[in-house]
Amino acid sequence: MTAVWVRGGMIVTASDVFAGDVWIEDGVIRQVGVVRPSGEAHIIDAPGMYVMPGAIDEHTHMGMPFNGTVSADWDTETIAAAIGGTTTIVDFAIQRRGGTLVEAIETWRNKADGRTAIDYGLHVAITDPRPEVIAEIPEAVKRGVTTVKVFMAYKGEMMVDDTALFQTLLAAREVGALVMIHAENGDAVVLLQDRLYEANKRAPRYHAESRPLEVEAEATRRAIALAKLADAPLFIVHVTGREPMEEIRRARHRGQRVYGETCPQYLLLDESYLVLPGFEGAKYVCSPPLRHASHQEALWTALAEGVLQTIGTDHCSFNFREQKHMGRDDFRKIPNGLNGIENWVQLIYTYGVCQGRISLSRMVDLISTQPAKLMGLYPRKGTLAVGADADLLIYDPSGSTTITAQTQHQNSDYNAYEGFVVQGKPQWVLLRGNVIVQEGKHVGTLQDGRFVPCSPYSAA
Amino acid sequence: MTAVWVRGGMIVTASDVFAGDVWIEDGVIRQVGVVRPSGEAHIIDAPGMYVMPGAIDEHTHMGMPFNGTVSADWDTETIAAAIGGTTTIVDFAIQRRGGTLVEAIETWRNKADGRTAIDYGLHVAITDPRPEVIAEIPEAVKRGVTTVKVFMAYKGEMMVDDTALFQTLLAAREVGALVMIHAENGDAVVLLQDRLYEANKRAPRYHAESRPLEVEAEATRRAIALAKLADAPLFIVHVTGREPMEEIRRARHRGQRVYGETCPQYLLLDESYLVLPGFEGAKYVCSPPLRHASHQEALWTALAEGVLQTIGTDHCSFNFREQKHMGRDDFRKIPNGLNGIENWVQLIYTYGVCQGRISLSRMVDLISTQPAKLMGLYPRKGTLAVGADADLLIYDPSGSTTITAQTQHQNSDYNAYEGFVVQGKPQWVLLRGNVIVQEGKHVGTLQDGRFVPCSPYSAA
Amino acid sequence: MTAVWVRGGMIVTASDVFAGDVWIEDGVIRQVGVVRPSGEAHIIDAPGMYVMPGAIDEHTHMGMPFNGTVSADWDTETIAAAIGGTTTIVDFAIQRRGGTLVEAIETWRNKADGRTAIDYGLHVAITDPRPEVIAEIPEAVKRGVTTVKVFMAYKGEMMVDDTALFQTLLAAREVGALVMIHAENGDAVVLLQDRLYEANKRAPRYHAESRPLEVEAEATRRAIALAKLADAPLFIVHVTGREPMEEIRRARHRGQRVYGETCPQYLLLDESYLVLPGFEGAKYVCSPPLRHASHQEALWTALAEGVLQTIGTDHCSFNFREQKHMGRDDFRKIPNGLNGIENWVQLIYTYGVCQGRISLSRMVDLISTQPAKLMGLYPRKGTLAVGADADLLIYDPSGSTTITAQTQHQNSDYNAYEGFVVQGKPQWVLLRGNVIVQEGKHVGTLQDGRFVPCSPYSAA
Amino acid sequence: MTAVWVRGGMIVTASDVFAGDVWIEDGVIRQVGVVRPSGEAHIIDAPGMYVMPGAIDEHTHMGMPFNGTVSADWDTETIAAAIGGTTTIVDFAIQRRGGTLVEAIETWRNKADGRTAIDYGLHVAITDPRPEVIAEIPEAVKRGVTTVKVFMAYKGEMMVDDTALFQTLLAAREVGALVMIHAENGDAVVLLQDRLYEANKRAPRYHAESRPLEVEAEATRRAIALAKLADAPLFIVHVTGREPMEEIRRARHRGQRVYGETCPQYLLLDESYLVLPGFEGAKYVCSPPLRHASHQEALWTALAEGVLQTIGTDHCSFNFREQKHMGRDDFRKIPNGLNGIENWVQLIYTYGVCQGRISLSRMVDLISTQPAKLMGLYPRKGTLAVGADADLLIYDPSGSTTITAQTQHQNSDYNAYEGFVVQGKPQWVLLRGNVIVQEGKHVGTLQDGRFVPCSPYSAA
Numbered sequence A, B, C, D: 001m002t003a004v005w006v007r008g009g010m011i012v013t014a015s016d017v018f019a020g021d022v023w024i025e026d027g028v029i030r031q032v033g034v035v036r037p038s039g040e041a042h043i044i045d046a047p048g049m050y051v052m053p054g055a056i057d058e059h060t061h062m063g064m065p066f067n068g069t070v071s072a073d074w075d076t077e078t079i080a081a082a083i084g085g086t087t088t089i090v091d092f093a094i095q096r097r098g099g100t101l102v103e104a105i106e107t108w109r110n111k112a113d114g115r116t117a118i119d120y121g122l123h124v125a126i127t128d129p130r131p132e133v134i135a136e137i138p139e140a141v142k143r144g145v146t147t148v149k150v151f152m153a154y155k156g157e158m159m160v161d162d163t164a165l166f167q168t169l170l171a172a173r174e175v176g177a178l179v180m181i182h183a184e185n186g187d188a189v190v191l192l193q194d195r196l197y198e199a200n201k202r203a204p205r206y207h208a209e210s211r212p213l214e215v216e217a218e219a220t221r222r223a224i225a226l227a228k229l230a231d232a233p234l235f236i237v238h239v240t241g242r243e244p245m246e247e248i249r250r251a252r253h254r255g256q257r258v259y260g261e262t263c264p265q266y267l268l269l270d271e272s273y274l275v276l277p278g279f280e281g282a283k284y285v286c287s288p289p290l291r292h293a294s295h296q297e298a299l300w301t302a303l304a305e306g307v308l309q310t311i312g313t314d315h316c317s318f319n320f321r322e323q324k325h326m327g328r329d330d331f332r333k334i335p336n337g338l339n340g341i342e343n344w345v346q347l348i349y350t351y352g353v354c355q356g357r358i359s360l361s362r363m364v365d366l367i368s369t370q371p372a373k374l375m376g377l378y379p380r381k382g383t384l385a386v387g388a389d390a391d392l393l394i395y396d397p398s399g400s401t402t403i404t405a406q407t408q409h410q411n412s413d414y415n416a417y418e419g420f421v422v423q424g425k426p427q428w429v430l431l432r433g434n435v436i437v438q439e440g441k442h443v444g445t446l447q448d449g450r451f452v453p454c455s456p457y458s459a460a
């Protein structure tokens, strides 16, 4: 494998921005700064561009079964991800009821291997917390799956009770696994859903009414309490608004190891999308739901301040015409989720960095370095440091484009960010030194991506 | 029935302190202030004494089954209550598993009627929340039982899940019933208990370790969230420390109708009692457990500030020699509860009023007026207003005594406040105009007390 | 003086609401409840009406010099007050630069005596804090002036610095005087005013821009800090919004004796009034200024919760045509203040009680009992207890009226609440047993009112 | 100048820790990672050592006049600093009453040039805020002094009032200067001091009593308010405890650009040192004073969480025998300040990193990268990025030593951290590529250091 020499760009890490080169050999970064070539090299000239570690999306659902259908799959979505600047995802392997964690991990690896354009790691979600299942956590860790997801909602399907959550926290702590929480009170959701349905409130907008912020704030608080009792670290996914965020802040300021993620949709979209004319609102049905726009600025500040540590997409893409229409007469049957992995880096850059809400370094921290650290991928991933995998995103900040489903690579008939104008775009993307995106075009294959085992958690 | 003329005392209400007389006819207050006698009257001279509405203890457990034994019963404990200045209690009728609410109410009325020295109302506790049980709430209200208790702890016995709690809140709201919460996360408690037990940590002190403050704070937050979603008022019993109290404060300052009670034991005792030599700590086992002394001042401030609205005793008296010893080798088997109804008024007066933490009027508010309002006994009970039942506590503030089991009337071989010095004492107590305590001695009978139906809640 | 018998009304005190009579002799309440007449009496039948203690407005400026003009005077404004249900005001005697406190008190007593329809007390405002002036505080207390006002704004006129404020707090504490604070950072205000003026921003709306909420929040925090250091109680007048209110809340919850007042204008009007067409906005120029409407609900909750203890009017009435027009070309010259004393009770009843934000008892507490307690007028004023002055407000809750300057008694060419619809109205008002308002009409004289000495502060 | 090759160390930046080399030419970092030498080089082998950017102490007082004496001077203290791992300080040039800012800057440059072992920048402190002085701020910025200090305490000497502070904020904002605040209410301090002195409370411990935390919290809040009104960024120096820290947190979470520093003495020492026997407490007199130990953990958490951004020493060294004894009979005359620059890096490493309170990267961030960014020294200083000055601290984590005055290089007869055990020590220190400390020994000269102009602030 020839060396690669990225020349003349502006290098951006989680702490620094400086002009310099990157020299890559054997898929690994060997020099950063003023490079002295040690032989032949493929040269990429990057003047005027930002050279960053590839984005790491710690929250995706590729080909995930949901209410009898399946979300868009690895083959299309990982190519879209690559084009968007993402070089690693961490997807959720979901335990089958009656099944085991090992089975879930194997199922997911089988789905992904050979069908992914970028590297991936796995979380495993416990949905059927039999004692022998919780006892599998050490085995999962041995297999490089060091993050365990628990759903406090989706009653009757994936939800587990406080006892199981507590036991999971205890078992995870023993082997350095990190527990990730979908925080909504599932009992309350079902009651609210049924009351709305019975009151003939069945349109998409009632999805949001059935899962108010309080439902999320409560569950967040509860998970934090159980983690404190178990003396275990905790990661709250998809924080949507002020109150749950404040719960995290309070816990952190008491010294507890609690981490939080938010997603582009909670930063940029809001509940008004759910009342679009016709059935259009269904496109924006995800859980937790979109909130009032007034929460957005609070989330940005929380990202800037370090109250939240990462951004993930929760990419879970369904098409509108068939899949979303399953809930035509009953919002409870609309598959939950929306797309975002193709455009999230551009969106965060445009609405975060260009609008002065976060610095360029903080962006890299939020979308690459922190995810890598918290998920156990660091220092192999998530940084431009010497010795790291040469996963590079070379971003050209010039020019602007308008997002539209017509030109997207995500396999869907709509794009959640239709009409958003974004500044700049990923120009080259390297995966372990290989160019997989060249001048904005995917030039790699679905054999490029590999499974990356994660290490056990140690405080980031 | 002759009139009664209480002459020359210092009248204390929740808002005022003034010199004046009280004139009583037919068991009801007819005049307050400068009285013009309208005929013969039994005269009680009260110079130098405080004339207050009798204390109302909204939180008692008389003759309550617990872990195979039964707490001290109506006959002894209501006499002790009367001597201590309490003229009404509201006791918890506990639904039998498989039984109904109406059955619970009847059982409790049968226990009490003819065996109580003072008036009483009832709460009903739902422990087996079958749909038909929740549907009984309107019937309970019709029978004068307008407060519904739900336990979030005591798993496998009285604990109900979030669904049942939510349904209870919805059903209660419809008929103006107020839901009362024992807030501890029962799942977490059982796990912590079992871990301690298995680690050979079986002494009384581990009772407290198995129910840390976080367990209470979490459940408090959860109940508040569900009440908000149900748009129902909520009453949190026995708040023990800063964190759960702060949850109530936050909710109230958002405008939510949440009320909180604390108890003398959380204001005056602390966790150090649980590590007394030998098995002595068992005397102080109650749930939630006693906390670190540093929480006491925060609770007093919360009472003074109106963050908490009432004081109740949670009187649930077991003797040490036999009953508490059931848990000699296993703290989980120690009956939970301690006594307090005989001395609580003196204790609050001494450590609250005399030490400047609350005013005399605020004491009356906390131990009589607010309980009456929140429990639906007002304006019949809880005030010295004209038209109210003539339930009077005439308190002589002179002199001090030391509390000791040797002279108590509570049926127990210990007093939780042994050795506490208190200032003043109840001198006369009138129940609907009848003198039941005269110069500190009980002169009434167990036929004096009556069931008092409560009215549906309306914001106090 | 004949007795007065108020019959058949609904008596409302700060803690109770009950049907009953009031019997008055020699200007003092003798019986409350079922009255047994002891002779002849003037009878007032009050069925369907609320019988409350007369309102006490602890914050008025009658005939106050301001920027070369003088606010509306005792003769008209105290009659308007009486008609509105107010039986006592506490007005601010302002020290003259170079003058003394005793001089200020005498000046104000001379202004008021013989020209007031209702009773009055006085605060004294220190504006020139020479050592000998601060040394006068004990003498002021001896003369029945136990509350000392300090302005942190109005630089160059009434503002004093932190040293003087601290010394005042220390001196006041020694004799039980209570320090009242106008909390705005005067240095910042002047700078902001001048910058706006120089930028040609001279219309009324810029008055508000020159005194943003932050200016008030800061000064509130500072006064609280100094009071804590001096270990002195503190009373913050005219709290206008969330941030300063939160400062009070935090201090109280730490256990500090800090009290707060808000005014009808901050509960019911908002900054949009300042941008009314033409020069109309000048009518609403007061300091601190009106805020965004979103603060109103927070203030109501603070009143309901006890974070704030009283409502006062800050009545300081100027006419629009001449006085307000002094600032036609310069908002800094608009006399600060607006009227309110005629309608405040109706407004609080309508928008507070009828809209469910506060209970009837809490209203009485806020507009009568608490002001009396905090200002040292209690128990002579502020309650319907036996022995108290028979200052009664008999309020007929039936019917509604629309407030308009055309029918008002306040001496102004506008009414700040023009067009507000209010529910019910004061029907009779008694001052020490004398009927001064009969069926809504003033029937008293300007000789009715007397100076009422206030007692030194003791925690309410 | 020959190249320097730092080989085989563990490189630590604010975001990364990785094994690698550093290659330096012409005093500038040219390569980081796997270095390919481009010629001869002086080689430093660093296996097992941390290679970090040199520490930047943004808060020193070298040779500062105070109460008629002068703190330890540049010649000794900068050598001690170098030995301790510090390569740049930013010292405070203090305006003379009646003097100008330019004069202050020149005076300080004259003091430092030729007498400093390490690089330095300057802040300028405004103590006499005449209009023409505030108008000098742009000139100061031109001269590379972009941070302006304002004292809210030291009344009669350096203190300025709110008007001057506000004007300074406005003027600074115009040219991108950052205002730094010594936050204590000087009026309150003087009053408290005098009261203590008059009460014959004159020992060192009363220094702390005269400057309670509330004095600092209040001033912090006030400065934040004025900065908000001026829309200017703000830097609060030497935050000592929870309450002032919370003020910063609240402001930041509202989105305000407020930054905070704490110092080793507030993290590691506490008020108990002030009551050491004899006059020993005087050694620990600094302003703001040491606080109760319970504040320490809150400060560490604030550093970890990003509520506070930097650590500075506030090194201001006086000897005990003569200088501190000036206040033998009057705590007000004890020179304020203590030493720390020689040991601070070791102390933060030992008590921060080794005890798990902050990560190694966060330490580098707090003591080097963030100070560089906030003071306008970045990217020239504060990082190991290519192109940066080769200011390196090579820290050997092995071994431990006990701090003692007997072996220190600071010019004082005591060391504030006497007896503290520290882990590891600076082994080599490079200043712009020159070895100034070799195996723990100073090998440079007082001509090594240079003035470094700072750039105007831009949000870090």
Ligand SMILES: [Zn+2]
Pocket (backbone or CB within 6 Å): A182, A237, A238, A287, A288
């Ligand atoms: Zn989820």
Ligand SMILES: [Zn+2]
Pocket (backbone or CB within 6 Å): A059, A061, A314
């Ligand atoms: Zn998800």
Ligand SMILES: [Zn+2]
Pocket (backbone or CB within 6 Å): B182, B237, B238, B287, B288
């Ligand atoms: Zn309970």
Ligand SMILES: [Zn+2]
Pocket (backbone or CB within 6 Å): B059, B061, B314
């Ligand atoms: Zn109980």
Ligand SMILES: [Zn+2]
Pocket (backbone or CB within 6 Å): C182, C237, C238, C287, C288
């Ligand atoms: Zn004012």
Ligand SMILES: [Zn+2]
Pocket (backbone or CB within 6 Å): C059, C061, C314
């Ligand atoms: Zn005023």
Ligand SMILES: [Zn+2]
Pocket (backbone or CB within 6 Å): D182, D237, D238, D287, D288
């Ligand atoms: Zn300082």
Ligand SMILES: [Zn+2]
Pocket (backbone or CB within 6 Å): D059, D061, D314
């Ligand atoms: Zn300093």
